[in-house]
Amino acid sequence: xxxxxxxxxxxxxxGLLAHQQAIDTTSxxxxxxxxxxxxxxxxxxxxxxxxxxxxxxxxxSGSAHIGTGVSVQAYxxxxxxxxxxxxxxxxxxxxxxxxxxxxxxxxxxSLAEPSENGIADQLSKFWxxxxxxxxxPDDIAARQALIxxxxxxxxxxxxxxxxxxxxxxxxxxxxAALTGAGGDVQxxxxxxxxxxxxxxxxxxxxxxxxxxxxxxxxxxxxxxxxAQVRVTDLGNGSLQVRLGDAAQPLVNDTTVNWPQTLTAxxxxxGALIDISKTGGVVDSYxxxxxxxxxxxxxxxxxxxxxxxxxxxxxxxxxxNPAGTLAVVATKTTVRTSSTAAAGANxxxxxxxxxxxxxxxxxxxxxxxxxxxxLKNAQRGEVNATVLLNSIEDRRQSTSGxxxxxxxxxxxxxxxGYQASARTMSTMDQMLDTLxxxxxxxxx
Numbered sequence: 001x002x003x004x005x006x007x008x009x010x011x012x013x014x015g016l017l018a019h020q021q022a023i024d025t026t027s028x029x030x031x032x033x034x035x036x037x038x039x040x041x042x043x044x045x046x047x048x049x050x051x052x053x054x055x056x057x058x059x060x061s062g063s064a065h066i067g068t069g070v071s072v073q074a075y076x077x078x079x080x081x082x083x084x085x086x087x088x089x090x091x092x093x094x095x096x097x098x099x100x101x102x103x104x105x106x107x108x109x110s111l112a113e114p115s116e117n118g119i120a121d122q123l124s125k126f127w128x129x130x131x132x133x134x135x136x137p138d139d140i141a142a143r144q145a146l147i148x149x150x151x152x153x154x155x156x157x158x159x160x161x162x163x164x165x166x167x168x169x170x171x172x173x174x175x176a177a178l179t180g181a182g183g184d185v186q187x188x189x190x191x192x193x194x195x196x197x198x199x200x201x202x203x204x205x206x207x208x209x210x211x212x213x214x215x216x217x218x219x220x221x222x223x224x225x226x227a228q229v230r231v232t233d234l235g236n237g238s239l240q241v242r243l244g245d246a247a248q249p250l251v252n253d254t255t256v257n258w259p260q261t262l263t264a265x266x267x268x269x270g271a272l273i274d275i276s277k278t279g280g281v282v283d284s285y286x287x288x289x290x291x292x293x294x295x296x297x298x299x300x301x302x303x304x305x306x307x308x309x310x311x312x313x314x315x316x317x318x319x320n321p322a323g324t325l326a327v328v329a330t331k332t333t334v335r336t337s338s339t340a341a342a343g344a345n346x347x348x349x350x351x352x353x354x355x356x357x358x359x360x361x362x363x364x365x366x367x368x369x370x371x372x373x374l375k376n377a378q379r380g381e382v383n384a385t386v387l388l389n390s391i392e393d394r395r396q397s398t399s400g401x402x403x404x405x406x407x408x409x410x411x412x413x414x415x416g417y418q419a420s421a422r423t424m425s426t427m428d429q430m431l432d433t434l435x436x437x438x439x440x441x442x443x
Contacts, residue, residue, distance in 0.1 A: 003053060003066065006431070007051070007068070008423070008427040009424060009427050010068070011067070011068055011069035011423075012069075012423040012424035012427060013069075013418065013420075014048060014069030014114055015069055015070055015419070015423065016420045016424065017071075017416075018045055018071055019402060019413045019414075019416040019420060020408075021043055021072045021415075022043040022045065022413040023410065023413045023414065025041050025042070025043040025328060025419065026406050026409050026413060027410075028041060028411050029041060029393030029406050030401065030403070030406050032401065033403065033406075034374040034439055036218060037214050037215065037218030038214055038215050038399075038401070039077045039079045039210065039217075039399040040077075040078045040399055040402075041075075041077055041078065042075070042076045042078060043072050044072065044073045044074045044076050045070050045071070045072060045073065047067060047069070047070055048067075048068045048070060049068065050065035050067055051067075051068050052064070052065055052403055053065070053066055065195075067115045071207040073207055074331065076138060076215060078372045078398060078399055078427075079217075079398070080395065080398045080399065082396065083393070083394055083395040086391050087388070087395055088221060088229050089224075090384060091221060091224040091225045091267075092224050092225065092227065092229070092266045092267040093346065093347065093380075093384040093387075094225060094381070094388050095224075095226060095227075095266075095267035095268035095271070096266060096267055096268065096271045096382035097223035097271075097377055097381040097383075097384050098268070098381050099268045099271035099275075100271045100274075100275070100373075100380075100381075101348060101377040101380075101381045103167060103171055103271070103272075103275050103281075104370070104373055104374040104377050106163075106168055107282070107285060107370055108169045108370055108371060108374050110159075110163030111160060111367060111370060114366050117156070118156075118181045119153070119157060119363060119403045120363065120367070122149070123153060123359070123360060123363065124147075124334045125149050125152070125153075125357075126148075126149050126153045126352065127355040129142075129145055129346055130146060130351045130352035131352040132145065132331065133146050133334065133336055133348045133352075134336065134349045135345075136337040137337065137343055137344065138343065140373040143283070143302050144331045144334075146331075146334065147327060147334070149315070150314075151327050154314075154325040154326055157289070157292075157293050157322045157323075157325050158322065158324075160289060161289060161320065161322035161323040162323070164286050165282075165286070165287070166277065166281055167275070167282055168280075168282040171272045171275040171276035172272070172276040174272055175272040176418065178268070178269060178272075179259060179262070180259075180302070184222075184226065185223070185226060185243070185250075185258065185269075186224060186258050186259075188219050188223050189241070189258055190256055191219055191240060192216055192220070192239070193253075193256050194254075195219075196216075196237075196239060196251065196253055196254050197211050197238075198212055199216070200236050200253075200254075201239065203236060204236070216239070220241070223243070224267065225267055225268060226243075226267045226269050227243050227244040227262070227266050227267040227268070227269045228243070228244050228245075228265060228266040228267060229241060229242070229243060234253060238253045238254070239251070240252050240253065240281060243262070243265060244264070244266060244269065244270070244397045245262060245263055245264055245265060246261065246265070247260070248260060258307065258388065278443075281373075283423035285369075285370065286322065288369065288385035289322045289366060290321045290322050292322075292363045292366055293316060293321040293322045293325050294316065294321045295358050295359050295362055297313075297314035297315075297316055297321065299327060299354055299357070299358065299359060300313045300314055300351055301313055302403070303350045303351050304334075304351065305335070305352075306338065310335065311329060311333050311335070312328055312329070313328065313329045313334070314326065314327060314328065315328045315350045335347055336348040340361070342439040
């Protein structure tokens with residue numbers, strides 16, 4: 001096949017267009033250097049199909065191939081799927097520890113320890129009240145002060161119990177907001193299914209919608225902080241997404257299956273479930289607090305009302321001692337002695353002697369447990385965040401935009417564009433000579 005005189009122009013034109021598209025891709029990278037979730041893109045250049053020509057007698061086949069230039073074969077998204085898996089697994093840990101740390105911090109604040117408003121200080125004042133009564137058994141003022149302090153102690157227990165219940169209620173409400181109609185999970189799932197449909201259509205036409213894929217990956221990253229995310233590539237550009245331990249996929253191609261029953265999904269949702277569920281973290285704290293109150297009331301009542309035939313000092317309900325503790329004794333019915341002798345104080349001394357006993361030890365153990373759980377959660381949050389940042393740094397080193405690299409690419413593609421333009425100018429001059437000057441005498 002003869003070679004057209006204009007073939008060189010076409011080859012140069014392809015070079016111009018290919019390098020222009022490469023420059024446009026570099027410009028797109030630079031513009032999105034700080035865009036969340038953006039993956040660096042690369043214009044993949046490849047030689048176009050060669051032209052077969054007659055090669056003469058020295059070719060065994062009688063033909064040869066001559067190059068026809070270059071074109072952009074694809075716009076490649078630079079992404080490491082393994083790092084994405086690592087990031088999402090670690091993001092789930094961050095979501096879990098972060099949520100536990102925040103919720104347990106609220107629990108610790110409700111204890112107000114150590115402070116004058118804390119139960120430990122109120123307990124100390126309660127024992128002091130009994131000591132004062134033991135010193136002056138017949139002093140009405142000392143008895144009244146004891147009753148008032150006992151009521152303050154009961155109110156302090158009730159306040160902590162109420163605040164623990166509030167933490168549980170708030171955790172349940174936050175979980176409901178995230179997983180309910182219009183919540184974050186449903187919104188993310190709906191957007192992923194929409195992106196699946198769009199990406200699948202582009203892929204079927206041979207295109208690669210990199211920016212849409214980036215947006216979908218951002219949504220998967222956000223979802224992974226809420227719960228464990230498992231992603232399956234369906235092979236047509238679409239994804240199947242499973243959330244936690246749910247029986248059905250959250251997103252299957254373009255179908256969203258929500259709501260679902262989650263029991264241990266991990267991430268933020270898993271932590272909220274663990275904190276708010278019946279028998280969960282807050283309920284276990286309330287059980288410890290109730291045990292403190294029950295032990296306190298039973299210990300005081302056993303000494304104040306030996307045999308159980310008289311008047312108890314405290315009353316409470318079995319189902320909720322901390323929330324129902326009440327002082328039933330009055331300044332006239334406070335029993336200071338087992339005898340009627342004037343100035344006798346054996347009961348008052350015995351109750352004052354409970355200081356540092358089981359009630360105090362149980363409460364100290366309860367406070368220590370809450371503080372220890374909070375410290376563990378805070379330590380876990382810090383460690384998980386450090387690991388997440390490390391993985392993100394590795395991911396950015398692969399997918400992120402490097403300005404130095406892009407500037408180098410820009411110069412390289414600019415040089416290629418200039419060379420193609422110079423080649424086209426040379427071909428134009430050659431054709432001008434061929435067409436307009438061939439055969440003119442004197443040339």
